[in-house]
Amino acid sequence: MDKDEYIPPVNDLMGDILRNYEKTGGMENLKGAGKPLSEEYFKGDIFQHFQKVAKDAGYKPHWLKLQHEIRDELQHIATKYAQGLNEDLHFRVTKVNEKILAYNKSCPPPMQKSTVKLESVENALNRWH
Template sequence: MTNEKKGIPPYNDLIGNILSNDANQGRIDHLEGAGKPLSKEYLSGDTFQHFQRIAKDAGYKPYWLKLQHEIRDELIEISTNQKEVEPRELSKRIKKINKKIGTYNRNCPPPFLKGKVSVETINQAFEYWQ
């Protein structure tokens, strides 16, 4: 009995399909480094570490890191203007930040998890998020 008859869809290699379509259309003929051998460093070690190094060199930032910077900037802004903001508005902004912190915690590596903030802990949180 085939997988399709069992209700399992056929295997679909999305990245492979994209690459073969681009190759057929000549889009990858003139890429930087085409035709040159790969360095020995590239072929040794952990593939994920290589990906991280290449992504970092290309200027890529993970979503959770961008979110961390947004949260930090908002905490700086709130901490410096805390006395000028009415309590109701401050509460709304902290609620918004806590929502971002929840998203951050779902996306970051476990060692980087952070707790929610409150009006009482905003100044300590500001220092913690730097």
């Protein structure tokens, strides 16, 4: 057997899924089929286009989800602290600070925020709103 004749097996899972979908008629009634692409599609770079499509589809980046979780947790901690219910609050602040560090690693640099202390949770909550 010549080495030119040998064709290694290819594992193309996405290609297989699309071919099966096409065989069952799934590609026949797609929205916008047969229509030209809009000029907006060709403006900007690929990343900007991806961001627009993702935003239109309702996608939220991971850091934005973290931002909402942190804000909600800080609100809960601030309420408990104001009521004088301090048990477990130091632990919860530690957990929030871990989320803040994860947030800072994934968000745009101008949006990074510092960690919080239990004594200044009210001020931190104002920064996270």
